[in-house]
Amino acid sequence: MSDAFSLSFNPLGELVVRLADDSLHTKAVVVRAFPIAEPDRSISILGVEGKELVWIDDLSTVSPANKQVIDRALQMREFMPEILRLDGVNSFSTPSTWRVQTSRGPTEFVLKGEEDIKRLSTNTLIVADAHGVQFLIRDLPALDRHTRKLLDRFL
Amino acid sequence: MNASLSANANFMLPFEWKASASAQLSPQENVLAWLEVDLDVQLQFAKGLLIVTDQRILSANPRASGPEWQCWTLQPGLVMDHFDYAGVGTLSLRSISEQIAVWRFTLNHNVLAMRLQEAFAARVEVITHGRALQLSVAARCPQCKLPLEVEGDECPVCNREQHAPLSTWGLFRLWRFGHPYRWQLLAGFLLTLASTAATLVPPYLTMPLMDDVLIPFQNGQDIDHDLVVLYLGGLFAAAALAWVLGWAKTYILALVSERIGADLRTTAYEHLMRLSLEYFGGRRTGDLMNRIGAETDRINVFLSVHLLDFATDILMILMTAVILLSIDIRLAAATLLPLPFIIWLIHVVRDKLRTGFEKIDRVWSELTNVLSDTIPGIRVVKAFAQERREANRFRDANKHNMAVNDRINFVWSLFSPTVTLMTEVGLLVVWGFGIWLVSHHQITVGVLTAFLAYIGRFYTRLDSMSRIVSHTQKAAAGAKRIFEILDHVSSVPEASCPQKLPTPLQGRIDIEDVGFRYGNRAVIRGLNLSIQPGEMIGLVGQSGSGKSTLVNLICRFYDISEGAIKVDGIDIRNIALSDYRSHIGLVLQEPYLFFGTIADNIAYGKPNASRQDIVAAARAAHAHEFILRLPQGYDSLVGERGQGLSGGERQRISIARALLINPRILILDEATASVDTETEQEIQKALDNLVQGRTTIAIAHRLSTLHKADRLVVLEQGELVEEGNHDTLMAKQGAYWRLYEAQAKNAEADRVKLGDISRKEDIV
Numbered sequence: 074m075s076d077a078f079s080l081s082f083n084p085l086g087e088l089v090v091r092l093a094d095d096s097l098h099t100k101a102v103v104v105r106a107f108p109i110a111e112p113d114r115s116i117s118i119l120g121v122e123g124k125e126l127v128w129i130d131d132l133s134t135v136s137p138a139n140k141q142v143i144d145r146a147l148q149m150r151e152f153m154p155e156i157l158r159l160d161g162v163n164s165f166s167t168p169s170t171w172r173v174q175t176s177r178g179p180t181e182f183v184l185k186g187e188e189d190i191k192r193l194s195t196n197t198l199i200v201a202d203a204h205g206v207q208f209l210i211r212d213l214p215a216l217d218r219h220t221r222k223l224l225d226r227f228l
Numbered sequence: 229m230n231a232s233l234s235a236n237a238n239f240m241l242p243f244e245w246k247a248s249a250s251a252q253l254s255p256q257e258n259v260l261a262w263l264e265v266d267l268d269v270q271l272q273f274a275k276g277l278l279i280v281t282d283q284r285i286l287s288a289n290p291r292a293s294g295p296e297w298q299c300w301t302l303q304p305g306l307v308m309d310h311f312d313y314a315g316v317g318t319l320s321l322r323s324i325s326e327q328i329a330v331w332r333f334t335l336n337h338n339v340l341a342m343r344l345q346e347a348f349a350a351r352v353e354v355i356t357h358g359r360a361l362q363l364s365v366a367a368r369c370p371q372c373k374l375p376l377e378v379e380g381d382e383c384p385v386c387n388r389e390q391h392a393p394l395s396t397w398g399l400f401r402l403w404r405f406g407h408p409y410r411w412q413l414l415a416g417f418l419l420t421l422a423s424t425a426a427t428l429v430p431p432y433l434t435m436p437l438m439d440d441v442l443i444p445f446q447n448g449q450d451i452d453h454d455l456v457v458l459y460l461g462g463l464f465a466a467a468a469l470a471w472v473l474g475w476a477k478t479y480i481l482a483l484v485s486e487r488i489g490a491d492l493r494t495t496a497y498e499h500l501m502r503l504s505l506e507y508f509g510g511r512r513t514g515d516l517m518n519r520i521g522a523e524t525d526r527i528n529v530f531l532s533v534h535l536l537d538f539a540t541d542i543l544m545i546l547m548t549a550v551i552l553l554s555i556d557i558r559l560a561a562a563t564l565l566p567l568p569f570i571i572w573l574i575h576v577v578r579d580k581l582r583t584g585f586e587k588i589d590r591v592w593s594e595l596t597n598v599l600s601d602t603i604p605g606i607r608v609v610k611a612f613a614q615e616r617r618e619a620n621r622f623r624d625a626n627k628h629n630m631a632v633n634d635r636i637n638f639v640w641s642l643f644s645p646t647v648t649l650m651t652e653v654g655l656l657v658v659w660g661f662g663i664w665l666v667s668h669h670q671i672t673v674g675v676l677t678a679f680l681a682y683i684g685r686f687y688t689r690l691d692s693m694s695r696i697v698s699h700t701q702k703a704a705a706g707a708k709r710i711f712e713i714l715d716h717v718s719s720v721p722e723a724s725c726p727q728k729l730p731t732p733l734q735g736r737i738d739i740e741d742v743g744f745r746y747g748n749r750a751v752i753r754g755l756n757l758s759i760q761p762g763e764m765i766g767l768v769g770q771s772g773s774g775k776s777t778l779v780n781l782i783c784r785f786y787d788i789s790e791g792a793i794k795v796d797g798i799d800i801r802n803i804a805l806s807d808y809r810s811h812i813g814l815v816l817q818e819p820y821l822f823f824g825t826i827a828d829n830i831a832y833g834k835p836n837a838s839r840q841d842i843v844a845a846a847r848a849a850h851a852h853e854f855i856l857r858l859p860q861g862y863d864s865l866v867g868e869r870g871q872g873l874s875g876g877e878r879q880r881i882s883i884a885r886a887l888l889i890n891p892r893i894l895i896l897d898e899a900t901a902s903v904d905t906e907t908e909q910e911i912q913k914a915l916d917n918l919v920q921g922r923t924t925i926a927i928a929h930r931l932s933t934l935h936k937a938d939r940l941v942v943l944e945q946g947e948l949v950e951e952g953n954h955d956t957l958m959a960k961q962g963a964y965w966r967l968y969e970a971q972a973k974n975a976e977a978d979r980v981k982l983g984d985i986s987r988k989e990d991i992v
Contacts, residue, residue, distance in 0.1 A: 148271065150314075152315060175273065178274060205314075205315040205335060
């Protein structure tokens with residue numbers, strides 16, 4: 074498996090893309106096109122000016138070396154903690170502080186208003202906190218009873 | 229001296245880090261800044277600490293065994309970068325050739341992070357050059373650069389976002405609206421008291437009727453006709469009195485509640501009008517319409533009907549209890565036995581019902597949202613033949629509504645019969661206990677009848693009280709949603725003591741180091757621009773480069789996150805909004821015409837304008853002639869979105885609107901984008917009239933329309949990349965040149981295509 078591009082990090086921690094025509098692009102960023110609906114497909118690498126350099130349909134077709142760099146780049150850039158459990162809220166009227174367990178560890182945040190909870194589909198929600206961090210609830214019915222009961226007060 | 233300073237700085241460190249950090253610091257070290265980060269490098273939530281001292285950078289990573297410290301000595305060539313993306317801020321430390329360390333944090337800590345970055349840069353500057361680059365002139369807020377009186381003061385602009393939770397006693401907050409009518413309310417209350425008392429007289433009279441008239445008759449005595457007339461007269465008088473009093477109280481309280489409801493509605497709407505565009509951007513029209521319309525009405529009905537009933541019920545229950553107790557304590561105790569149960573039941577069910585009704589409200593808003601989404605977009609729906617899908621969406625929302633209602637109906641349909649059952653059981657107890665008491669000659673038959681008569685009323689009241697629970701909870705849910713609007717502080721607050729704009733305004737605009745964040749996306753970054761009075765600036769850039777945002781910031785539709793915008797040297801946050809905006813003329817790509825006549829629409833910004841002024845403005849906007857061609861001239865009604873007029877005509881009306889207020893600052897946001905070339909020329913002529921002598925900021929996609937601009941400013945991803953006039957920018961061969969070339973190529977391609985067509989037509 075050989076890709077038409079190769080990825081690496083330079084000592085400054087910037088992502089460098091070398092394309093088939095041997096051109097070098099530093100400060101590139103890796104983004105997912107469908108971060109929620111289909112995280113492991115449709116990945117794009119953009120240049121510093123926002124121009125697309127590489128489009129990857131399926132991450133599994135990429136060489137292991139490149140995939141490792143992509144994973145690292147995504148890990149450093151992506152931040153959408155998934156709410157696994159809602160431990161408690163201080164008030165059922167907003168603004169309300171939520172204590173949550175997320176895929177990235179326990180934290181708490183302030184929900185400014187009910188409209189900051191957005192429904193992507195029937196079972197998937199996005200909760201934005203007062204500072205713009207977005208928390209994901211991937212599958213509402215899969216959460217535990219306590220969490221669903223608390224969430225129900227806001228939905 | 230040093231040691232004491234250091235101790236001072238240590239004192240400011242967060243408590244849980246103090247001991248551990250002090251152990252790391254040498255006695256001669258001064259803490260300049262610190263930042264508690266809440267994410268680690270892998271973006272997991274974990275608390276860490278970053279300290280900048282006058283000698284080193286220290287960083288603590290939490291480990292199970294206690295914090296793990298790392299440190300780097302400050303030296304020339306070290307740079308600390310700060311940036312943020314998707315709600316996560318990053319500080320990275322690097323030398324010229326490599327990255328040394330990275331710290332991540334959520335934006336709650338952004339202010340401290342920027343302060344730390346500044347402290348670091350200043351200290352490295354001192355170490356490199358042996359002196360500070362420049363002493364900071366005035367204390368400034370680290371986030372928005374607003375000058376502060378004392379260093380370290382809380383910035384009034386940045387700190388207005390407070391997250392105090394609301395009180396759950398939402399309905400009591402309605403008192404704010406009841407206060408102006410307190411005397412009428414008092415009168416209503418007294419009337420309620422009196423009328424309730426009047427309705428309690430008849431059962432009391434059954435007692436002597438029974439004991440003094442009927443029972444003696446059964447025992448062989450004659451009926452005392454005078455006594456009967458007296459008692460019956462008393463019964464009738466009580467009923468008549470109750471009728472008059474009831475009528476008066478209902479009328480007075482209905483009047484008052486109607487006024488309270490109206491006040492609530494107007495206040496909510498007035499408040500809504502004052503909120504910033506940011507608020508409207510995040511809300512859906514249907515939801516807001518629902519809150520102001522339906523929910524204020526629900527509160528109104530609650531106040532006028534249900535609250536009154538409720539008060540009567542409570543009074544009735546209290547008075548009955550007192551009367552019963554005064555007649556016979558034992559029987560009264562038996563009668564009141566089920567009361568605690570019912571109160572407990574009400575309490576249990578109340579919570580369930582309230583959350584349920586809140587839910588119903590939300591679902592109801594969803595339903596209205598579908599409507600307000602679809603109806604304005606009906607052309608798109610029809611064009612793509614998606615009527616069925618929209619109908620299904622509505623059906624789904626409706627189904628959801630039904631399901632939520634079903635669930636709550638189950639609870640409260642069970643509630644009411646349960647209360648009835650309790651009352652029946654209570655009645656049974658009273659009958660049984662009463663018969664036993666009568667048989668032991670403890671009470672007379674008359675007392676028992678009176679008790680049974682009271683108890684009937686008593687329990688029906690309890691029953692209606694149980695019904696009121698649902699109405700109260702509905703109203704409480706409504707009140708909560710109304711107060712959500714009322715409690716929302718505009719993110720574009722009025723200055724507490726506004727500065728007056730000088731008259732006449734010069735129209736000089738200074739944009740200093742402005743940054744703006746929309747949600748978690750930085751839309752404008754570090755932008756500096758000075759616009760001279762009367763100068764025309766063309767804002768150029770690809771779509772999404774922040775042109776419209778910048779214009780919105782200048783109009784103060786949003787407040788900037790960092791930096792300052794000044795007009796004639798005054799920060800626009802210190803100017804009264806209406807004062808400021810009265811100097812701004814805005815012409816948008818999609819002009820919005822309100823329902824009303826054309827004259828009204830032109831005079832929208834200056835309702836007292838004379839007819840001559842309106843006509844003059846229309847003439848200057850090249851709108852006069854087409855208006856005259858309409859059957860009703862200036863009195864023609866234009867519809868909701870100005871249906872019946874073409875895009876160019878609407879645009880010229882909006883130009884006349886801007887001309888009429890004679891603004892010093894003019895903003896043209898793609899004013900000619902949505903019209904054809906010929907109309908564009910007409911509009912361009914109108915605009916040329918408008919622009920004269922005013923500070924103008926024009927956004928245009930077609931670069932050719934900016935030929936009159938004194939200066940062109942090129943934005944790219946929220947940053948100013950080039951400025952200058954057309955020729956210098958072309959000579960530079962930079963961003964502007966690329967844009968221009970791309971457009972020229974398109975135009976060329978169009979011309980070739982058109983040429984092809986006409987040639988083919990020639991052949992045919």
